[in-house]
Amino acid sequence: MRLKSINHVEPGDALGKAVYDDKCQLLLARGVALTDGYIDRLKKSNIHCVYVNDELSEGLEFDNVIPDEVKVQSVNVVRNVFKDITGRKGVSLSNEGVEAIKDIIDEMMGLIYSNKDTLYVMTELMGTDMYTYNHSAEVAILAMLVAKSLGLNNQYIQKVGIGAMLHDIGKMKIPNEVLNKVDTLSDDEFKLIKEHASLGYDLLKESLTISPISRQIVLLHHEKLDGKGYPMMLDSEDIPIHVRIVTICDIFNALVSNRAYREKMSVDTALETIRAEAIYQLDREIYYHLIKVVNIYPVGTIVELSTGDRGIVIKENKEAQTRPIVQVIREQKKAEIINLLNDLTIFITKTVES
Numbered sequence: 044m045r046l047k048s049i050n051h052v053e054p055g056d057a058l059g060k061a062v063y064d065d066k067c068q069l070l071l072a073r074g075v076a077l078t079d080g081y082i083d084r085l086k087k088s089n090i091h092c093v094y095v096n097d098e099l100s101e102g103l104e105f106d107n108v109i110p111d112e113v114k115v116q117s118v119n120v121v122r123n124v125f126k127d128i129t130g131r132k133g134v135s136l137s138n139e140g141v142e143a144i145k146d147i148i149d150e151m152m153g154l155i156y157s158n159k160d161t162l163y164v165m166t167e168l169m170g171t172d173m174y175t176y177n178h179s180a181e182v183a184i185l186a187m188l189v190a191k192s193l194g195l196n197n198q199y200i201q202k203v204g205i206g207a208m209l210h211d212i213g214k215m216k217i218p219n220e221v222l223n224k225v226d227t228l229s230d231d232e233f234k235l236i237k238e239h240a241s242l243g244y245d246l247l248k249e250s251l252t253i254s255p256i257s258r259q260i261v262l263l264h265h266e267k268l269d270g271k272g273y274p275m276m277l278d279s280e281d282i283p284i285h286v287r288i289v290t291i292c293d294i295f296n297a298l299v300s301n302r303a304y305r306e307k308m309s310v311d312t313a314l315e316t317i318r319a320e321a322i323y324q325l326d327r328e329i330y331y332h333l334i335k336v337v338n339i340y341p342v343g344t345i346v347e348l349s350t351g352d353r354g355i356v357i358k359e360n361k362e363a364q365t366r367p368i369v370q371v372i373r374e375q376k377k378a379e380i381i382n383l384l385n386d387l388t389i390f391i392t393k394t395v396e397s
């Protein structure tokens with residue numbers, strides 16, 4: 044199984060994972076052989092990539108901390124909670140909404156504790172219309188994994204998860220035309236978007252069962268360590284660890300997600316981009332924990348090697364993520380196998396989107 048761009052899939056490719064629509068309902072099941080009609084339907088649903096089993100990737104599978112069904116369920120919870128307040132004035136989060144979020148966070152925490160040696164693969168199971176909900180669920184998963192890696196206790200991790208899941212809830216109060224605008228934003232529009240942090244915090248005012256830790260995450264997740272964030276331009280010493288965790292996971296997940304107006308970055312490129320361009324605004328220690336919990340080259344990833352060859356990852360080396368076992372591909376055929384842990388003269392130069 045490997046992730047393939049919708050522009051490169053071919054009739055006959057079998058889906059390696061199910062695909063879901065904008066109501067979190069099954070659109071096409073795992074195992075379905077793609078036809079021109081299905082490919083058309085996927086494109087119309089704004090789906091950029093799908094997992095397929097083709098000749099190159101047959102039999103390759105990866106483990107994940109959070110199974111697809113639970114992830115889809117979590118996206119659906121966010122969707123219901125966010126939709127419930129969209130376009131309604133003066134409404135705050137309902138008690139049922141808060142309970143639904145707590146339940147799914149607890150379920151995911153259980154999985155994080157029981158699959159503690161498994162890395163997280165950011166899977167693409169739905170289209171870009173679901174970006175906000177999918178992003179919220181993934182930032183919650185990443186933030187909980189990072190919080191656990193940092194050694195925080197489970198009550199703390201739960202609060203981080205809830206705050207992370209709700210971090211962008213204030214966006215539901217901002218017009219879609221502004222949120223999804225492809226062209227450059229005007230100063231006023233940018234100012235409006237920035238208000239989502241305080242708008243989100245206000246939405247949670249009445250929800251007494253949401254902890255101050257989760258609320259702070261919603262209010263402060265765009266603060267930066269150089270004092271240039273918003274809404275309060277806090278100095279680094281005033282930005283707590285739970286906020287710093289969500290800030291990094293938020294930026295990282297946004298970079299690796301397909302949007303209606305731009306293609307995603309690969310995981311390795313996104314991590315490198317954050318390191319090169321934004322690390323001075325972020326917490327370095329948390330960044331290193333993020334690298335530890337994310338699967339950078341899941342089995343099935345096509346990579347370019349320093350030799351100029353392309354290869355497909357056939358087995359991960361969990362202790363040294365950047366040195367997996369790779370099978371070289373020549374003329375669309377599988378060639379020799381290289382264990383990058385044994386052959387230190389060769390390294391991965393980049394992930395190849397195909």
Ligand SMILES: [Fe+2]
Nearest residue numbers: 210211264265
């Ligand atoms: Fe945000």
